[in-house]
Amino acid sequence: MSDPGICSRPSPIAGLGLFATRAFAPQERIAAYSGRVVTRPPDEAKASGKVFALEIAPGTWLDGSTEDNLSRHANHACHPNAELVWDEALATAWLTATHPIAIDEEITFDYGFSLAESLFHPCACGAPDCVGRIIATPLRPAFRRHLRFSRPRD
Ligand SMILES: [Zn+2]
Numbered sequence: 291m292s293d294p295g296i297c298s299r300p301s302p303i304a305g306l307g308l309f310a311t312r313a314f315a316p317q318e319r320i321a322a323y324s325g326r327v328v329t330r331p332p333d334e335a336k337a338s339g340k341v342f343a344l345e346i347a348p349g350t351w352l353d354g355s356t357e358d359n360l361s362r363h364a365n366h367a368c369h370p371n372a373e374l375v376w377d378e379a380l381a382t383a384w385l386t387a388t389h390p391i392a393i394d395e396e397i398t399f400d401y402g403f404s405l406a407e408s409l410f411h412p413c414a415c416g417a418p419d420c421v422g423r424i425i426a427t428p429l430r431p432a433f434r435r436h437l438r439f440s441r442p443r444d
Contacts (some may be wrong), residue, residue: 327381372398405433
């Protein structure tokens with residue numbers, strides 16, 4: 291069997307992470323995010339808190355909970371090195387490198403969480419400027435302002 295180029299193993303960010311077993315160049319497809327297309331997100335309670343799903347269009351989700359979907363282990367990071375790109379023709383989401391990725395480097399992407407979702411999901415990516423919450427890149431400046439205003443003033 292050929293090397294898929296990725297493996298899952300314990301991550302310093304959270305739980306199991308996804309790691310490169312070979313180098314990837316920017317724009318290179320790393321792996322498919324495989325799953326079943328469903329019209330509502332998987333029930334977090336039924337899945338005992340372990341949900342792997344991707345909103346591919348408003349109200350349409352890719353349930354990636356299956357064992358063969360290694361991409362589900364990719365963690366969020368404030369400075370990710372990959373992104374998920376939806377391929378309409380193949381109806382497949384591709385985890386795609388956005389930066390050069392070295393062997394043994396953890397593969398991360400922006401989970402794109404809303405402000406409300408971010409409140410329940412701390413980020414521990416380890417970046418010096420980590421905002422401390424899993425939140426979509428465009429919302430981060432707003433979130434930083436919120437943190438500043440919620441701090442007591444002297
Ligand atoms: Zn972070």
